[in-house]
Every structure is written in C-alpha cells, then in structure tokens.
Amino acid sequence: MRKKKVLAFGELLLRISPASHEDAAGKHPMLLYMGGAELNVATALAGWNVPVKYCTVLPDNFMSKHVINYLEYKGIYTSSIVYAGKRIGVYYLERGADLKGSVVYDREHSSFSEVTTGMIDWDKVLHDVEWFDFSAISPALNQNVADVCLEAVEAASRKGITISVDLNYRSRLWKYGKEPxxxxPKLVEHCDVVMGNIWAANTLLGTAIDEHIHDKGTREAYLEHARTTSIEVMEKFPKCKVVANTFRFDSKQNDVLYYTSLYKDGQQYNSPEWTCHGVKDRSGSGDCFMAGLVYGLYNQHEPQQVLEYATAAAFGKLQEVGDATDQEAFNISRTANELTENN
Incomplete structure (x- = not known):
C-alpha cells in the first residue's frame, strides 16, 4: 500500500555567498544556493525515498519555473505551491561563518511573507498527507504568516495528521512587535514532535533554563537539562509525544563537538559524541537533523535508531557545501551504526 506524504511548509529562499578563492579567481565571485529550512527538510526526505511535497508561495515568473523544475528533479512534489506576489526571498551568508554570525536577510515583501489566511486551501493540500512539518522561522516573519501557520496546524490536527516543529530561533527575524x-505556544499546542535545544525552548516556549549550565559545561549536565526541558515541554503541551534536543559547540579553531538526545515514552535516548576539525558549511545541519528525525519516526524505527540516523545526517551535513544535503540514506545508517558500535 502506498504511503501518504510528508508535507513541508515554509519559505523557499535563495542564498548568496562569496565564492572560495579558487572559484572567485574566475568570473564567479558569488555562489547561489537554493534553501530555506523546510525545503532543506523536504530535499533530504525526497533523497531518502520518503514521499514528500512542499508548500510555499512563489511569484509567477520565469525564475519560479526554474525553481519548480529543480524541486521536481529532486523528487519533491510541487502541486501545493501557490503563485502570488513578486519576489523570492533572499539571504546572504558569509563563507565559512556561523549562520547566526554573518547573515543578512532580504525577505521583506517576498511572496511568502505576504501570504494571508484563506490563500491556501488546506483541505486540498493535506488530502494525501500523514505528516506536516514546519519551523519557528515562518511565524517569525510577521503576524500574517504566523496566522497562516496556525491555520495550517489547526487543519492538520483536525485530520489527525502528525505535526512536527523545529524551534529554530532567529532573533533578527522577530521584528514585528511580538515576542516568540x-x-x-499556540502553534506547539498542535505538535506531536518538537525539535530544538534547551535555549530555544526557553525563548520560544518559556521553559525553565539553568543560567549556570555553561559553568557546569559537562555532557552529563547538558543531557540532564535536555531531559528536564523535554518533560516540561510535554507537560505544557500534552499532544507532544517526542522531544529532541541538539548540542553543538564550535571552537575558534573550527573544531566541532556535537551530540543529541531524544525523549519518548518516558525514556531518554542519547547519541554518541561526534567531533571534527574543519567545517565546510554550517548552514542546514539542524534542518538535516529534523529531516532525519522525521525519516525515522515516519518509518517507525526504534527511538535509538531514529536518533542515531538523525545525528549522523546532521553531522555529515557540516561537510557539505550548500543548504540541503545530498547524503545517501544507506551511508548515513552505516556511519551511525559504525560509530555506535565503536562507542
């Protein structure tokens, strides 16, 4: 029996970054990538043979036609894309820099940012869907987009669709007079799966935070805080059945330490530590973790297996240039299994 689809909803963005010295030596000083948090999730899932479609708003012009062709080439269903407005959103990211540090958004008056309630026929969009995924980036744009997100999760809830949210917090986007x-909370009330970290949960959902957690600075302390935060999220939002937390620590020497946790059915599952020196691109790693989480839960894998896969995918993304991953599911699973056995 053919499985129903995963639907990812959010803004498609064009990313512009300076080229490497080698690339810039020619005629291409800037590089263009296609991204956006939810599209990155959709791209990964399509590459891992999960039936996935993408809902966004694009202008009706030649550029959007090229975008649609690319999405369909990647195996993403595009029938739910709405055409309105005049421009695709853009962001500029410094090469080799952390996403939070050197990014400039050019998203005002983009087609997606001008979406309003009633524009999207959710009954039609959700008719063949069993999983709905979105992120906290969309409701950060303006009140109208936040209202559309609420409209979407309410419609998905009525249909019994599993709903997941990535609590990715972008302080530079929350500029329309509302605090996260x-x-x-009104959106997360409808969510079955919540992914983020202890700091994002504190900012977006009001969960408690230990202000001295960095002074403790141990893996055990961070993971215990993840457990406490997960329980609090579930108590605040009874519909939530799974909470995942990620921890990534970057040094000035470009070293990375990464590990994660997942809380489900009253039990916490923790990943091994992943470390590396040198990162090709920090953008999209969290989206890749979200995709891995959806992939494992959608396919009803065991919790530890879900976590291992998502963690391996997210860490592997750090060595890929661009916003979305091209990693193969088989290689991710093999790498995760090998690391688990070695630990």
Whole structure:
C-alpha cells in the first residue's frame, strides 16, 4: 500500500555567498544556493525515498519555473505551491561563518511573507498527507504568516495528521512587535514532535533554563537539562509525544563537538559524541537533523535508531557545501551504526 506524504511548509529562499578563492579567481565571485529550512527538510526526505511535497508561495515568473523544475528533479512534489506576489526571498551568508554570525536577510515583501489566511486551501493540500512539518522561522516573519501557520496546524490536527516543529530561533527575524512566547505556544499546542535545544525552548516556549549550565559545561549536565526541558515541554503541551534536543559547540579553531538526545515514552535516548576539525558549511545541519528525525519516526524505527540516523545526517551535513544535503540514506545508517558500535 502506498504511503501518504510528508508535507513541508515554509519559505523557499535563495542564498548568496562569496565564492572560495579558487572559484572567485574566475568570473564567479558569488555562489547561489537554493534553501530555506523546510525545503532543506523536504530535499533530504525526497533523497531518502520518503514521499514528500512542499508548500510555499512563489511569484509567477520565469525564475519560479526554474525553481519548480529543480524541486521536481529532486523528487519533491510541487502541486501545493501557490503563485502570488513578486519576489523570492533572499539571504546572504558569509563563507565559512556561523549562520547566526554573518547573515543578512532580504525577505521583506517576498511572496511568502505576504501570504494571508484563506490563500491556501488546506483541505486540498493535506488530502494525501500523514505528516506536516514546519519551523519557528515562518511565524517569525510577521503576524500574517504566523496566522497562516496556525491555520495550517489547526487543519492538520483536525485530520489527525502528525505535526512536527523545529524551534529554530532567529532573533533578527522577530521584528514585528511580538515576542516568540506570544506566538509559538499556540502553534506547539498542535505538535506531536518538537525539535530544538534547551535555549530555544526557553525563548520560544518559556521553559525553565539553568543560567549556570555553561559553568557546569559537562555532557552529563547538558543531557540532564535536555531531559528536564523535554518533560516540561510535554507537560505544557500534552499532544507532544517526542522531544529532541541538539548540542553543538564550535571552537575558534573550527573544531566541532556535537551530540543529541531524544525523549519518548518516558525514556531518554542519547547519541554518541561526534567531533571534527574543519567545517565546510554550517548552514542546514539542524534542518538535516529534523529531516532525519522525521525519516525515522515516519518509518517507525526504534527511538535509538531514529536518533542515531538523525545525528549522523546532521553531522555529515557540516561537510557539505550548500543548504540541503545530498547524503545517501544507506551511508548515513552505516556511519551511525559504525560509530555506535565503536562507542
């Protein structure tokens, strides 16, 4: 029997970054990538043979036609894309820099940012869907987009669709007079799966945070805090059945330490530590973890297996240039299994 689809909803963005010295030596000083948090999730899932479609808003012009061709080439269903407005959103990311540090958004008056309630026929979009995924980036744009997100999760809830949210917090986007705590809890009330970290949960959902957690600075302390935060999220939002937390620590020497946890059915599952020196691109790693989480839960894998896969995918993304991953599911699973056996 053919499985129903995963639907990813959010803004498609064009990313512009300076080229490497080698590339810039020619005629291409800037490189263009296609991304956006939810599209990155959709791209990964399509590459891992999960039936996935993508809902966004694009202008009706030649550029969007090229975008659609690319998405379909990647195996993403595009029938739910709405055409309106005049431009695709853009962001500029410094080469080799952390996403939080050197990024400039050019998203005002983009087609997606001008979406309003009633524009999207959710009954039609959700008719063949069993999983709906979105992120906290969309409701950060403006009140209208936040209202559309609420419209979407309410419609998905009525249909019994599993709903997941990535609590990715972008302080530079919350500029329309509302604090995240005024918007996000109403959305998360409908969510079955919540992914983020202890700091994002504090900012977006109001969960408790240990202000001295960095002074403790141990893996055990961070993971215990993840457990406490996960339980609090589930208590605040009874519909939530799975909470995942990620921890990534970057040094000035470009070293990375990464590990994660997942809380489900009253039990916490923790990943091994992943470390590396040298990162090709930090953008999209969290999206890859979200995709891995959806992949494992959608396919009803065991919790530890779900976590290992998502963690391996997210860490592997750090060595890929661009926003979305091209990693193969088989290689991710093999790498995760090998690391688990070695630990």
């Amino acid at each position: 705590i005024e918007i996000m």
